Amino acid sequence: AEYTADVVVIGAGGAGMSAAITAAQAGKNVIVLEKTGSMGGNTILSGGAMNAVDDGSEVAKAHDDSVALHIQQTYEGGDEQGNLELVTILCEQAWDGVEWMKELGMGFTGEVFTVTGGLWPRAQRPSDPEGTGFFKAFQSYLDENTTVTMLYNTTANELLVDENGAVCGVKATGKTGNTVTVNATNGVVLATGGFARNVELREKANEETQLWPTLDESIPSTNASGITGDGIIMAEAVGANLIQMGNIQLLPLGDPETGSLSGNIEHAVESRIFVNEQGERFVNEGGRRDEMTLALFEQSNTTMFIVMDSDTYPTGEELNNFGETMNSLVEAGRAYKADTLEELAEQMGVPAETLTATIEEYNRHCVGGDLEGQEDEFGRTLFSDVEGENDGINDAPFYAAKRVPTVHHTMGGVEINANAEVLNANGEVIPGLFAAGEVTGGIHGTNRLGGNALTDIIVFGRIAGASAAEYTR
Ligand code: ADP
Structure with a gap:
């Protein structure tokens, strides 16, 4: 036609x-x-x-x-x-x-x-x-x-x-x-x-800058499958200049099975932390995407959990940014929900004592804490700051979801x-x-x-x- x-x-x-x-x-x-x-x-x-x-x-x-x-x-x-x-x-x-x-x-x-x-x-x-x-x-x-x-x-x-x-x-x-x-x-x-779904192209591009340890097929992507750089290839064929191909963005927020953003429980930076499999925080969660993801590559099994409390999801029926209710994610085994931090830790498979101590320390910087609003040891300055409403991780039920690095944007x-x-x-x-x-x-x-x-x-x-x-x- x-x-x-x-x-x-x-x-x-x-x-x-x-x-x-x-x-x-x-x-x-x-x-x-x-x-x-x-x-x-x-x-x-x-x-x-x-x-x-x-x-x-x-x-x-x-x-x-x-x-x-x-x-x-x-x-x-x-x-x-x-x-x-x-x-x-x-x-x-x-x-x-x-x-x-x-x-x-x-x-x-x-x-x-x-x-x-x-x-x-x-x-x-x-x-x-x-x-x-x-x-x-x-x-x-x-x-x-x-x-x-x-x-x-x-x-x-x-x-x-x-x-x-x-x-x-x-x-x-x-x-x-x-x-x-x-x-x-x-x-x-x-x-x-x-071109996040074009493994060959992204690996080649990463060789230039070596921003990432690897971008081979072991790293999933948030992207739709058709996002393979077709336009870049077509444009190059008519003489277009390609620039900064090696600048590729990963997120620390991929679904562990698929790499997608689905199942990502966070709502806003201020109200959540990231912890590793040891129950410890490891990075400024209010920082740059590349810095957060590189820090995640250093953690065991390149795995982390997003942790937050009921300030974001009072009933569990509220939607995350991806149109899913927290309760549906919990039912599907894609997120954890518990009345105490100890129970949450058990579901996550992380040491309860460490997780509790991590959160106590974090809460000191949130509204009402003795270090309220002060920069923490990771350089974080964005904390939950709405009294009674969004005031640190201290109101049951508590929530967590497992996440891995994922290729997001080229x-x-x-x-x-x-x-x-x-x-x-x-x-x-x-x-x-x-x-x-x-x-x-x-x-x-x-x-x-x-x-x-x-x-x-x-x-x-x-x-x-x-x-x-x-x-x-
Ligand atoms: P942007 O955020 O820059 O708008 P998107 O990823 O949202 O980019 O959209 C790109 C769109 O282009 C997708 O819908 C994808 O299916 C489409 N697309 C990619 N390659 C081709 C192609 N060769 N021919 C037609 N459509 C294409």
Whole structure:
């Protein structure tokens, strides 16, 4: 089959859908090619937290937060390897991105929290679990506007280039193995996500930086199975520059069987600790994702437990960030629940005395403790701080869940400029080709702040969609 659209988007995750809808809002008709049978990608599997500061607002003031601090933490949190111009755009346009999602009908609770590795309470919490709220909003746009056509079960495998070297379309394979060609009158947006599920590519990339002891198949991933770097490979074939491919992010929060984020019981950084199989804490749980995960690699069986109390889950029927109730996880044997710390320790298989002592020491830093709010021996400064409500780990029932390292996000990829135009190795624009989201590289440096991926895909998805709509060959 052969189709023509003004703008062609490859990949229906958060970046692709943001680009597609932005191009449609600019009056273009759009075709989106998606490998799987539905939209969502990795975005829908994420916790959904989106960092964004409404500069000068009461909420920002209450947390001593600002766009400038968001920029600084993002840049320094990636060891200053990110492109500062892109980091600045990311943070400055984040709040606009939230407002845009709200206009599309998405709900946020209005609460800000610190997501793991987010370093600061600035994550907006969606009203719906995981990333589903984003896609409900995108779908409602599609229901009301006919100018975006979705081609599901269609895998792009080649970018088409015209006689002047401009990208002008995509060749893909449809469900029955048929060839699908989609021509673009305006631009093509690459939004195929990262390569965490491409073991060969991630191992090769890790050799460059050796950030991780290994990234072979023994390390699971949080990602959907189709996240294999297709877009990166296609872009490289038309001359795109790949940057910082070795910057790969792991989380210490994978399900021990599958590596997925499902079963992750934490709700916010402030209310939980990590302990190892000896019942001891081993890292600042409010710190960077790379530092926490590297510390986990040092623990026996590279295994830890998230531990918290009923402040987060008063009845056990509340949902975690992944749409699961605590009680259902306990019933399935994926989490532990007990009325005393001793019983919890027994279920976890860790020494009860050690676990109890660990928690007593931790509680000293929480509200009401003799070291309230003071930095602890691991450098942690984010503690539970709501009196009576979220005041340390001291209210039964207690909860724990086992977790392992898991490959989460690939920060390297296709190089782009501030207009989301793809660049070649000489820093020149490849005409007609735009990219956004995890397929791109060079924004987050060595370590992406938790909560910045949703920001990235909405902000740069919108930029890519607008640029592709404007472009003419
Ligand atoms: P981002 O967070 O950057 O938006 P996601 O992982 O959420 O990335 O989404 C990427 C989407 O791209 C997924 O839905 C994935 O199935 C899709 N995808 C990956 N490779 C291809 C391909 N070759 N053709 C079409 N879609 C693809």
